[in-house]
Amino acid sequence: MGQQETFATSLPSAVRDGIAASLAAVDAELARRYPGDPGTRQPVHTVYVPADLYTAGTVRDWGDQALAALDEHAPDAAALAAVLGIQDDLAEPVYARMRAKLMREPIEDLRIDFEDGYGPRPDAEEDAAAARVASLVAAAVADGTAPPYLGIRMKCMEAAVRDRGIRTLDIFLTGLMDAGGLPGGLVLTLPKVTYAEQVTAMVRLCEAFERAHGPAAGRIGFEIQIETTQAVLGPDGRATVARMIDAAEGRATGLHYGTFDYSASCGVSAAHQSMDHPVADHAKAVMQVAAAGTGVRLSDGSTNVLPVGSSEQVHEAWRLHHRLVRRSLARAYYQGWDMHPGHLPTRYAAVYGFYREGLPQAAARLAAYIDRAGGAGGAIADEPATAKALSGYLLRGLDCGAVDGAEVERLTGLDRAALNTLSGRAPATN
Template sequence: MPTLPPEVVARLTAALDPVDAALADRHPGDTGARQPVHTCYLPADQMFPDVVLAWGERARTLLAAYGADPATLAAATGGDRRPDVAAAVHAHTRRALTVEPIQDLRVDLEDGYGLRPDHAEDADAVSAAEAVRAASAAGALPARYGLRPKSLDPLVRARGLRSLDLFLTALAGDDGPPPGLVLTLPKVGDPRQLRVFADVLAELEQRLGLDPVSIEVQIETPAAVLALPALVRTGLDLGPGRLVGLHVGTYDYSAALGVTAGHQASDHPAVEYATTMMQLAAAGTGIHVADGSSNLLPVDGDERPGASGDDVRRAWRRHAELVRRAWHRGLYQGWDLHPGQLVSRHAAVAGCLLAGLDGALARLAAYAAARQSGAVADEPATGRALAGHVLRALDAGLLDDPRLAAAGLDRATVARLGGRKTHNTATTHDHTRPDKPNGGSSSH
């Protein structure tokens, strides 16, 4: 018999009740949303209804020219050259560039767009929104898309909020915006900026009759890194699903620390420190963390006189190297800035997911069986990590239900072991599924 009666234990531990509630509030867990492997940034004046299809076509052209077969693509991207793996990576890349070349698209009115006359930005904000609506009507819009307006810095605050207003007003139309809308707030330095942005957004939502719109915050100032716990806390206080992502701004952040241009990259120690802090602040909250971009673009002579296939392959190898390093560190999303980067992105992602997938399936199946029998060897955390690998392979279409069943698993079991909620996998936070051709979104 225990020495302490239950009522004594209850009395002594009662002080932990508010602690339990606070911890649960701060760490609600995985939302069940599929995280895109990338966000593609496009200046607002370059947004047109068929842009996703055009990027996919351009990427396939580059793949055919400089990675036409598995061995050539593996060599160009520094991937696994074993014939079976290289063939699977090549097939996945070709399919992804046809079915969903872009998983998340962001219309850019900030650094990628620059400072322009007010009348020009007004027109571009409206025309970009109209192009988004047209793309959605044609089935050529990713299931996740959005806008990056200018920041809340005093010099551009009014301009940025005006463009946000114009874009959302045009996007809403008479029947509401397409599902999957996300807004990216750049150059945040204080949590109060996030709260004010959310207040402005709430006012627009009320006046336009919009459902709540999700927000991502760009972490690209030293102040933002130092304020990460408060930023995440503020985001959670805004309500479920309001703050959905933290994206590092590789170049702004490293420049702010005095890193010279030749050393600015997402694998610079200073930037990796920032992304590690982002992961730490966001852990268990359901807020996704995204790595930065590579400014070495895979362009050939068709795009820039004097460029060559060697330039394309050099850019692919560097980009794929950064993607693989990010995945090794638990960062499963990054920025892409050029159609050619879709080749190296999808190839590197496939390589990361295929590496050890058979072992992960076998080990996860053994873990699930051991849990049912009470003979568990692996830690629950290891089970979550194994399930995470399998879930991402399912998301990417590199694993299907028959193969899952052959391993003795099913989607519900994997989702449960991975801590992923399944009730909202078809909501607007879900991303383009690989069963919709030509880069269009799945129906919602």
């Protein structure tokens, strides 16, 4: 062993120590505000069902209705490919996986709605509905029929409905605790947020419930629904949504764009309210930058064009939904809303097509990156951040069933544990 070469320096250690001390608060603030992605599975969609229509059979009913729509309007891979323009080599695997998904797990995330989809009801009626929903959710979790993620959307924090929303949330959460505890996939949605103080109020509610019932501090998180202009841009010209994430004190799990409320608040006429309108793109871009690095996930909104009627009408609605979902995926919005069972086939067709068509290139780039990291060189000079994104892309495909672990490992030489490490995910994900 030769002697280690030494190099002359000019700065005393006190300089480095002083800089470290001066930046200690910044280091802590960066760690607190920007912890990075939580490293867990993100559902590809959220299905909204009014509370009065939710039953023990809702999830299976949606899957069966989606399969029936396929049988009637696109009974095989070639028929669906002709409607949606799916490339020939992807048609069979996408169709087969989509049908299997609809039989196995038609809904990944279910939100039982006590807000717009439910509307104002007598207090006694909503009380009973909240208790019934809690009982049904607890039973579904216990017997294994619940989707991976589920919960409720309460009424908002505006004065007119605030007490009603708080009471519904209390009844629902109390019912879950009485039935055995909060399920691991519990998700709550706070709608129509306009001020960060309303988010703070939700935090105080969660804290109070945890103190009353014993879940660990911070156990209850919630999504913030972005459907008002005030939630994007405040009167001082600042991005309000960034303040809302901070006000959540680590409890915000997602930002969900509300297509129609937001469009209407911007004065967009009903005929032109859509996920791809310029006002939607602006709001979602602000949301995206505000959430980057915070661990808060993003979800796009929905289309109100339902695939019902004749085959021609269904096909037209399917083409629109498929295009909008693909557009969202390309813009790194990996989740969206589905409002009708007929949207499930095109949700999964778009998602599966997105991951399957990108699999060969993503796998090749990741394999080349690993070769370069091992000193083998290679034609693609991706950075560690890109390798993280590539592995995250493959993991998302694995999570939803678009690709299989065996084919990813064959193409990359990496098993799921290695992908988790590259992406920054925890070793075990749900």
